[in-house]
Amino acid sequence: MCLQGFQGYGYSKDFVLNMTRINDLRKSNDCTVTLTNDPDDICSSCPNLKNDLCENEKHDEIIAKMDDEVLSQLEYKKEYNSLDLFNEVSLKFNTLKSVENICNNCKWAEKCLFYKKLK
Numbered sequence: 001m002c003l004q005g006f007q008g009y010g011y012s013k014d015f016v017l018n019m020t021r022i023n024d025l026r027k028s029n030d031c032t033v034t035l036t037n038d039p040d041d042i043c044s045s046c047p048n049l050k051n052d053l054c055e056n057e058k059h060d061e062i063i064a065k066m067d068d069e070v071l072s073q074l075e076y077k078k079e080y081n082s083l084d085l086f087n088e089v090s091l092k093f094n095t096l097k098s099v100e101n102i103c104n105n106c107k108w109a110e111k112c113l114f115y116k117k118l119k
């Protein structure tokens with residue numbers, strides 16, 4: 001969802017470069033994605049990630065809840081074809097109500113194209 005809304009904003013230059021790279025990769029037909037609620041390839045370049053946890057403990061808990069909400073609608077640890085996964089996400093999370101527990105407290109919501117499209 002956040003990748004679909006990405007406009008080049010992020011926590012640091014390295015984070016934005018990595019997010020941009022992953023956002024390009026996920027659009028190719030032969031890309032596979034495995035979902036997890038642990039720190040992932042996107043988190044790996046986040047300056048807030050320390051010892052595999054968000055350094056802000058409260059934020060870490062919020063992010064885990066957001067991930068769990070998304071994973072409740074999809075298959076954990078399954079290897080998805082990226083294009084299929086993004087289609088499925090678009091079908092399942094297509095109203096403000098469907099993302100209220102995920103996006104409502106997000107600091108990027110005002111800049112996020114995915115969220116703006118639902119408004």
Ligand code: SF4
Nearest residue numbers: 001002103106109112
């Ligand atoms: S509003 Fe935030 S949590 Fe929701 S899709 Fe956009 S960036 Fe992700």
